[in-house]
Amino acid sequence: MMDNRIGKIKRLMPEDGAIFVSIDKHERQNLEHVLSLNFGEDNHVEELIWAMNTNNSQAPNYSTNHEYVLVYAKNRQVAEQDKSMFREPKPGFAEVMELVARLNPHYPPVSEIEAELRKLYRDHQIQYRQEVEAQGMEWEDEKGNDPWKGLFNYNGAEYRDANGRLVPEAEAAKRKAVIWVWRSSDASMPATKQSPTVNDPNHPNYRWYKPAHPSSGLPCPHPKSGWKFAERFDPDNPGKKSFWTLHDDGRIAWGPDEANIPQLKRMLHEVETNVGKSVFSDYSDGEKQTHDLFNRSGVFLAPKHASFVSRFVLHATRADSTVLDCFGGSGSTAHAVFTANRLDGGKRRYITVEQGDYFNTIIKPRMQKVVFSADWRLGKPTSPETGISHCFKVLKLEGYEDTLNNLQLRRPSGTGDLFNGMPKEAHDDYLLRYMLDVESRGSLLSVDDFKKPFDYTLNVAVDSAGAFEPRKIDLVETFNYLVGLRVKHIDAQPQRGFVTVTGTLPSGESCLVLWRDWEKLDYEGLSKLCDKLAINPADNEYDVVYLNGDHNIPTVLTQTMAEGGATRVLKLRQIEPEFLERMFSVEDI
DSSP states (O other), X not given: OHHHHHHHHHHHSOTTOEEEEEEOTTTHHHHHHHHHHHHOGGGEEEEXXXXXXXXXXXXXXXXXXXXXXXXXXXXXXXXXXXXXXXXXXXXTHHHHHHHHHHHGGGOOOHHHHHHHHHHHHHHHHHHHHHHHHHTTOOHHXXXXXXXXXXXXXXOEEEEEOTTSOEEOGGGTTTTTOEEEEEEEEOOBOOSSOOOGGGGOTTSTTOOOOOOBOTTTOOBOOOOTTOBSSBSSOOTXXXXXXXXXXXXXXXXXXOOSSTTSOOEEEEEGGGSOEEEOOSEEEOOOOHHHHHHHHHSSSOSSSSOOOHHHHHHXXXXXXXXXXXXXXXXXXXXXXXXXXXXHHHHHOOOOEEEEOOOSTHIIIIIHHHHHHHHHOSOEETTXXXXXXXXXXXXXXXXXXOOHHHHHHHOOOOOOTTOHHHHHTSOHHHHHHHIIIIIIIIITTTSSOOGGGGGSGGGOEEEEEOSTTSOEEEEEOOHHHHHHHHTTOEEEEEEEEGGGTEEEEEEEOTXXXXXXXXXXXXXXXOHHHHHHHHHHTTOOTTSSSOSEEEEOSOOOSOOOEEEEEETTEEEEEESEEEHHHHHHHHHTOOTTO
């Protein structure tokens, strides 16, 4: 089953796309073989280890508290050219930026901004400790896993103008400056092999200089391993930064006096992402999240928390990417896309696929809830101000049981005795190779069904006990997918007997699809409709025109150029043969 899905998913992925598959230890090896077979071992990016808050004291040997996430790229070389790929937002970055956005319009003193930063970090630490202890874990063991720990040193603030130049706080409002948050960072030379010029006091690349403190004018010490940049601007290397050009840009953090080694300022907004780690802890509780959404336990067996999945959405997508999950489960992936979009203002879209009944009872209502509010508690929204505008479309595909419910075998008269008298081998061969293919032909969809295409129904299963009921099927939408039409406009007026669809085919050809109810629009009615809608299938407005049923519109041939010469093809085509051929094609199934 996984091999079948993964083989089809790969064809849908862009060259720089990636797939993340969560798995436990029991099927990890089999899954890796399937992924390597489909993507190639060279496109295996990483095996992530997910450490969870689990402890099975009854285990006969070890208590397993980790699972795996296998990561493969469609084309690893292409994916890795994107420097944002496989990186994740620095935890807490969004909250700091929200604080900055709230303070900036008031232009408070820098000391007040820094006090607010310290308060934000302190409040987070209190909340994090409460979460750890609520899950029964020891604070001393877990405090080092605080996801914000890399953020706490970003406790400095300053104002800068639109060009990034340092602005005194007294002039911030007048010059419409913005708040930058920074931390001081080691400016020492890395411990790698260096050019001999770093030790030559007469060379521009010398790294053991002692810069004068701007207040006292006395020399400051250099790092033990020397500076990572030269002291002065080198005209022979104009692209290289120097100590004094960084100072002029306000990028050097001086100590209170010359006793301190000057350090480099690192701006938070310039390092907003971290390199993803192959081993990570995530104790988010998916069961608690679904309980908060629906106010009941056991909504779904072992649901993933949206924040867990959003980690990978952010690793491998841009702000306008489409995320596909062909095992929708409880809807965590779709929820995660909302989480990611709220975090960075993206416009990612999602496609989630599921065959269980809980699509309507869990996934769909979950999406409706998450749209209305980012947070829920006991089935009630707690932050409706975070609601967003959203539209999602639900497509129900014909299932195996639906097909069986609609099969009707029509055996030619006079063949009953012949069939009953067959040897067993011939009898079985007839059943498998002839009866289902020939005697059921037309029972699912026939040419006659296209005479009234807006009234077509199938017997659709409504429960697991085998009950079914007739439901309308959207032949218009189905045909759009069958021909791969990228729809631009639909004029749906079935009550008046017609639907028109315009768009572009995968070949790049412009296309018009005109559906009509034969009883409402005969030959004369079709001609009047085309006149009223200013549609002339014979003109050059569309490269291809599809039409259902018989008509009196002149057939038009168009000429296309291809390798080997010109080819004349029908511009006006019937829907029925195209639909049936594509619908019942067994190629690549």
